[in-house]
Amino acid sequence: MAACANEPTGNEGGSDSDGDEGTADNGGGEGGDLIASMASDIVGLDLHGSNDTYSSNVASNIYETLVYHDAELELQNGLAESYEQIDENTWEFKLREGVTFHDDSEFNADVVKANLDRILDPEIASQRAFLYDMIEEVEVVDTYTVRLITEYPFAPLPAHLAHNGGGMMSADMIERDYEAMENGEEPGSVINEEAIGTGFFKFDSWSPGSEVKLVKNEDYWGEPAKVDSVTFRVVPEDGTRIADLNTGAAHIADPLSPSDVSQIEATDGMHVESTESVAMMYIGFNSQKEPFDDPNVRKALSMAINKQSIIDGIYDGHGLEARSPLAPKVYGYNENIDVIEYDPEEAKSLLEEAGYGEGELTITFNTSDHRERQNIAENVQQALAEIGVTANIEMEEWGSYLESTANGEQEMFVLSWSTVTGDGDYGLFPLFHSSQQGSAGNRTFTEDEELDEILMAARRNEDQEARLDQYIEAQNILADEAIILPLFHEDYLLGVSDSVEGLWQHPTRRLMLQDVTINN
Template sequence: MKQDSSKFFVMMLLLAITLMAACSSDSTTDSTNENGNKEGQAGGDLQIGVVSDPVSLDPHGANETVANTINATIYDRLVYMNQDSMIQPGLAESLEQIEDTVWEAKIREGVTFHDGEILNAEVVKLSLDRVRDPEVAAPVAFLFGMVTDVRVVDEYTVHIETEFPFAPLPAHLAHTAGSILSPKLIEQSYEDLANGENPFAAANENPAGTGYFKFESQQPGNSVTLSKNEEYWDEAAKVDTVTFKVIPESLTRIAELETGDIDINFTVDPSDVTRLNSGAETEIVQVNSTRMVYLGFNTEKEPFDDVNVRRALHMAVDKDALVQGILDGVGIPANTPIAPGVFGYSEGIDAIEYDVEQAKELLAEAGFENGFDVTLLTDDNRERQDLAVALQAQLAEIGVNVTIDTYEFGTYIERAGAGQMEIFLGSWGTVTLDADYGLYAVFHSANIGPPGNRSRIVNPELDELLDAARKEGDAETRIDLYAQAQNKLYEESPYAYLYFPDNISGIRSDVEGFWQYPSGYFYLRDVQLNR
């Protein structure tokens, strides 16, 4: 087994400090094999099995793992996170906080987009203005809600101004939402918007960034193919092409990995780890994650507008049994929405304990002494299917009869975002390693729907705590505010937090240089095929 042993949880305040030091000098990612294996050969065609089509090839139009993984190779950001989760220079040669509410980015010169357009400060402003534009309605706009202005200082300098001091801003800029698009795409996007069309259609059909791979073709339901950007401004990709093959069935992905039809299987169910580890030509890459898997409640629909009903169902869930039965022990139970080690995590948070009898009492108090019937929304991922069945059995113990409603991933995401469910399974990764992303996006009333608040919870006190925490400059005070917010969530229970699973991918033994972020998606520039 390849186990990523690098430290990946870094406090975001330290990330910002590190950025100001690290970004003052030129830096590139070391392509040396981290696992001590023989170096692979340049060239070749990399085949990756994924569970679904990307929601969008416009990085401002999607926020799910398949899209983020693909878009991170087509587009660059001002900065990015390396394998140690440290902020590194990207399209910005430096990013420095020159005032409490002003960050200065020095843009690289001589960088060209895949369509021939030239990178400069005006182009950076176009992208950062567009992702924040209410008319565009990007589902990732919440990441930059604190930004008040992006000002061009000169041809290769921009100032990013924020409403309040915001230490995690570099990590937000490193998210794929901070991707810089070709100005031609942005111009077409606004033309489409003016004509009443989808503003993300242009980039979805012919994406153009500055990334180490460039778009070749997409066959919906089948594949997305990219080719090496021979004119990349930094160290070039090692393989000639990469094809993301849509293979919804997890066992089919496993079989294709074993036969060599794909080189990387993203993702692997925990029950298949032993099989791949024992294979002659397959291995596992595993890393702890920041991704919380949860049972969500639509607080706008009866009876889940009653906090006692939500708490009762939460109380009826045996999380330890789920970790052992669903994950084969490859993960930890979740008693808070924030993973251990993420900035804002606290051990002293109030937690709802497993107690079937108390759950029955709460249901009786709510007027459901004999339980009720409910439909659970989920997607067709095998782990989610197994989890749905396990929860169906656990909730039956308190008289809640669950019908499982399964959709392919794209439809599931649409229904969950639109509130077309009673209860649902989901997951959220704190990709910035700061609690602002794991809490503000998911539980603030400003983000109801596709941006992240799919429970549709509205609590003014919670909103105030989350607003105060993102505006606070003192790290200890922020941690205390996030602790208060998580205790408020304990009272409201919009989600039953279930577990933090490890991120697991399967690879062919001749694949080198592959690694994953704690959030789930992975870095492909340095992948080589040792053939």
Template sequence: MANLKRYVAGFAGATVLLAGCSSDPGAVEEGSDGSTSTGSAGGDQFVLALSSDIVSLDPQETTDVPSSQVSTNIYENLLEHDNNMELQPVLAESYEMVDDLTWEFQIREGVTFHDGEELNADAVVKNFERLLDPDNAKPRANMFELVEEITAIDEYTVEFTTSEPFAPLDAHLAHSAAAIISPAAIDADENGDALLSVNAAGTGSFELDEWVQGNEIRLSKNENYWGEEAQVSQVTMRVVPEQSTRIGMLDQGEVHFIDQVESANSGIVDDMQNASLLTQEQLGFEYIGFNTDVEPFDDPDVRRAIAMAIDSEVLLEGLYGGFGSVATGPLSEYTFGYSEDTQGIEYDPEGAKELLAEAGYEDGFSASILTNDANPTRIHIAEVAQDYLQEVGVDLSIEMMEWGAFLDATDQGNTEMFVLGWSTVTADADYALHPNFYSGNHGSQGNSTFYDNEEVDALLTEARSESDNDARADLYAQAEQIIIEEAPMIFTVHNDYITGIADSVEGFNHLATGIYDLSEVSINEEEAGY
């Protein structure tokens, strides 16, 4: 597509300007508490420049990756994924599946929350009662809908009973929504004394110092951590929406880490004297979603036609610089349930025109596409989609919103088309498919396209209770193929995370889930070089 060249050229032009976009590394900055500090990052604190602020500190309320990146370093789960995406016991010392309906967890002794409360079986039960209470309407409660009862057998033993066999339960327990919160903090939240949306009390290696909304989040080392203590005393996450500013800050040593580096700027970061490019394959997918409740996107033929009009190969090479792979469907090869036999929708602009004509849109139509204003790549995806669709007679206007407002709009169905992504943080097909495509999860629970298909619902429900992994994978493959053919989303790419990190940083773990594990981060001053 010829018009894509103007975006690639635009990216290259942006990189030329970056050398002049850095600020003085020795500049004095005023903190939110009126204190001052030098602009240079170093010593005993780890400083990140992130493109988006978090939405909430309550792990049971959030559905966005930025919020999970913070809460994961404050809170811990019974089980968590390691760097190889293998499940490991954390707040549970051990666990076993007693029978098809019963799971038993031995809770780690000697662990205290940041507020001094003790971790025990009752604390775990209280967390899951809060998560699963229908009156609370937690957005990720659907992940545990087959859990019938959680019981404290003794002071440090918890039993989960399910209504049916529930194969992905252990993987789901590693999700940030299943993080364990101090029971006293839960009481304070329920009483309105200290809301968990802006306060936090977990067991993690870092605890919350302050969240200055729209500006920064500060964490400090948990001096009473039950395991190996963090290597740095403080973590500061600065909200810096402008990519050029983030890159300049990394180059000048004001921060140790930056997120969301566009592929066209990857060379600049990798060529820095004291910093390097850091990439990570991910478990999720990028997509263009349709609101299937509104015309003309309530017609699968229209959705398929739009999908046929956009070349994901060009998106991958032109916008992502080849960092990743083209998405056939929502499941990547690193996710349980992935099938090599799945057939995607091929790029076919002439076929798209024919299908639109058959659907009654021979003369095209007008629509809008929504994206968040702090993600340049997604903005460019909207722009490229606009050009592609113009070629098949669809006039697409682009609207941009702040991240929180954007999520509200998609959750509430105030969209026609939108650009978004999904991180399959459990590495299991259930979490890629059930939240996004099960009809009972419309809106904030994940199904932002408001897709509804009874056959898909039945397959996903059966897969959840199937204990045989081969049979379960086959059910997911069937469901995924139907979803692809009905096209509630255009599955574009499984993109790599592209970030930048100072050479002085050691022990930084960027998981395939998108989460930053900061528990082992340290700063080697000899490598700083600033």
């Protein structure tokens, strides 16, 4: 999220795999230090100050939400024992009693109010505020009862509360963070140093560009973690992450490139974990720039691109061709929506209708410095050449790429988005509603009054069948106008040591570490 829920972030640093000090402690059974090599550093541990995958992955082991999604994206009770919708604009949550934070402060209704008030505070300027900006009031009914009153009926509110941005941070820590702001510090300055939640791991240390370490919460209210600690090491190079796995310097390589799967499978002592995701890789067109303000041009370029060739040739088949922005597990997905089909001859005809003969159109295709995305750009470049379009590839470092696409400097680009709430609202509203242009998600800078009305109506609709029809209608508009070209829903891949048991990866890409053990 930055641009998307599952995007990595820019980073520096490397592996510390030489010598005994850098070797994973395998312990045997419960205990030991679990080491995960990840491609990028975290942005921060303030839940309201970052929206990237790696920050969320670490933070989800420290902080907990009122409700959460299980492996099938069904909502389960978390820090809330129960909840109900009292009227169309009011949701009531009964909170779990006896839960304490890592600083021994109590979890209660006041804490929920402090967290939701903060994420909506304009001074915090949270990238995640859009998840909860429909909440008008957080009412503390009693110590363990809280009511959320919305500006309008908002059916997916519980799903949004399951998002990592709805995690509960210590109210005492939030207060100290505000005090620091009064003294001129940036929002999150205290939180990023303390990171106090209720989760089964506690924050220990963060060495920016190097590693983040968590330790077991011995006083966890539920079933405690099995390992003593988890260390997330920043290892940008794919080959180095695999080498660390092979030497025992790490237990998990996250992510694993599809092109490296065969190497892992052929190596004793390690294996591949694959998870069907709710993420979408897509090609976007900046509708505010010529010639991408013409739907015929967008459709023509889309028709020239063979999605399956990208899945097979670059991702070695580890992905599902996308029909729309929504993956099959997401509410709102439907097999019968309109789809832009691969048709190079029709693409040429549409370009001629738009006034571009063969060889008359030159565009810029922007991409980040990730290996697979560079390969996607080259595949697209070749595909467009076959219909007489010249595509010049411009590559940027990840952080710079996010900034430039948020500012609308791109023409045609490749990004991804993960519908981490499991609800179509999150998969469509941030990406395509005109109010979300820029860093919030709408990097195509789409302005479509009909689409805006449908997306807003769907998020306010309490009738789930009617909402489904509205999302089908919205997805048909996206295809008819060729606002983006959904490419595929990728499989999340991990390289894992055979010594690790109990690990699984959530469809939203989070590493589920509570039940992990290390065995030799």
